[in-house]
Amino acid sequence: MRPIARCPRGASLGELLAVLSGLGVAMAVATGLVHTGLRQQSMSRQELERDRTALRLARDVREDVRQAVGVAVFGAVAAVAEPNQAETLLELTLPDGETVAYQATPQGITRVVSGAGGRVHEDYVFSETLQWSASRSDGCVVLSGVTPARSSLEASRQASAPLDVTIVAALGEDLP
Amino acid sequence: MRHRASHAMLPRDETRPARTRRGLTSFELVVAFSLLVAAMASTVPIYVRHQRLLAESRRERVAVEELANQAERLQAMPLGDVDRYLASPLLSATAQRRLPAARLESERVESEFGSRVILRLFWDDIGRREHPLALAVWLSSQMDDAEQEEPPTEEQL
Numbered sequence: 355m356r357p358i359a360r361c362p363r364g365a366s367l368g369e370l371l372a373v374l375s376g377l378g379v380a381m382a383v384a385t386g387l388v389h390t391g392l393r394q395q396s397m398s399r400q401e402l403e404r405d406r407t408a409l410r411l412a413r414d415v416r417e418d419v420r421q422a423v424g425v426a427v428f429g430a431v432a433a434v435a436e437p438n439q440a441e442t443l444l445e446l447t448l449p450d451g452e453t454v455a456y457q458a459t460p461q462g463i464t465r466v467v468s469g470a471g472g473r474v475h476e477d478y479v480f481s482e483t484l485q486w487s488a489s490r491s492d493g494c495v496v497l498s499g500v501t502p503a504r505s506s507l508e509a510s511r512q513a514s515a516p517l518d519v520t521i522v523a524a525l526g527e528d529l530p
Numbered sequence: 531m532r533h534r535a536s537h538a539m540l541p542r543d544e545t546r547p548a549r550t551r552r553g554l555t556s557f558e559l560v561v562a563f564s565l566l567v568a569a570m571a572s573t574v575p576i577y578v579r580h581q582r583l584l585a586e587s588r589r590e591r592v593a594v595e596e597l598a599n600q601a602e603r604l605q606a607m608p609l610g611d612v613d614r615y616l617a618s619p620l621l622s623a624t625a626q627r628r629l630p631a632a633r634l635e636s637e638r639v640e641s642e643f644g645s646r647v648i649l650r651l652f653w654d655d656i657g658r659r660e661h662p663l664a665l666a667v668w669l670s671s672q673m674d675d676a677e678q679e680e681p682p683t684e685e686q687l
Contacts (some may be wrong), residue, residue, distance in 0.1 A: 518592075
């Protein structure tokens with residue numbers, strides 16, 4: 355008569371430890387992957403938004419400068435930090451008498467159209483505060499925004515690459 | 531008779547109870563972990579590829595901006611200076627910094643509709659060494675027209 359085989363009804367401590375360690379490693383790797391994925395998704399969206407904003411700003415600046423019959427350039431503006439502060443960089447007079455001002459704000463650039471119909475604001479919001487400047491040379495207006503110099507620690511915290519926006523707009527033929 | 535004989539050879543249930551599975555073997559666990567690790571490892575190249583695509587799109591944006599700015603400069607330039615500028619076009623500091631081994635080439639083409647300049651921007655990126663980003667700029671014919679116009683006669687005045 356053969357003895358009855360022993361049927362294990364539980365796990366040993368070693369087996370439990372091995373399984374828990376394996377699960378821990380798997381969960382740590384999975385968490386890292388999810389975190390990386392979310393970070394990359396956020397960074398991509400941020401970059402896409404700022405690219406679209408930069409392109410929109412470039413299109414509007416070029417269109418306004420081409421139409422302008424009067425141009426006033428106010429030079430460089432340090433990075434605007436106060437929430438409600440706005441520094442005018444560029445003021446253009448359009449043929450119909452309206453004026454278009456491009457102002458540097460902590461969020462980016464605000465385009466203010468003033469005319470008989472009142473004032474209309476349009477914002478170009480960037481995810482970081484830029485240092486803006488405007489200049490006029492060789493029949494062109496140059497509007498540029500650069501990321502202020504930051505420490506290596508700040509740079510490592512910032513997920514996306516520093517932003518440089520340079521917009522060259524040819525002055526129109528209507529300009530005296 | 532035969533049936534009875536074969537039945538007699540089988541082990542009796544009382545001496546050997548049926549085995550019931552109440553958990554996983556170590557081998558099954560190892561296989562499950564291996565599959566999990568393989569699945570996670572396969573996602574890593576996706577992240578790397580995504581990073582590369584992001585960097586490429588960033589460089590494309592810089593290149594598009596650079597060409598648009600060059601086009602604006604050309605349009606604002608007197609026609610007499612265009613050829614001199616096209617002989618050695620200058621890239622902006624941003625383009626030089628952000629586009630690896632960037633090089634700008636230009637070609638002026640005369641046609642029946644006027645003069646146009648084709649700007650081609652090369653940089654060290656996959657596909658951009660052989661297929662540069664190109665932008666055609668039509669030059670203003672105002673100066674040519676002004677030169678061709680005859681001065682008004684006394685009768686016209």
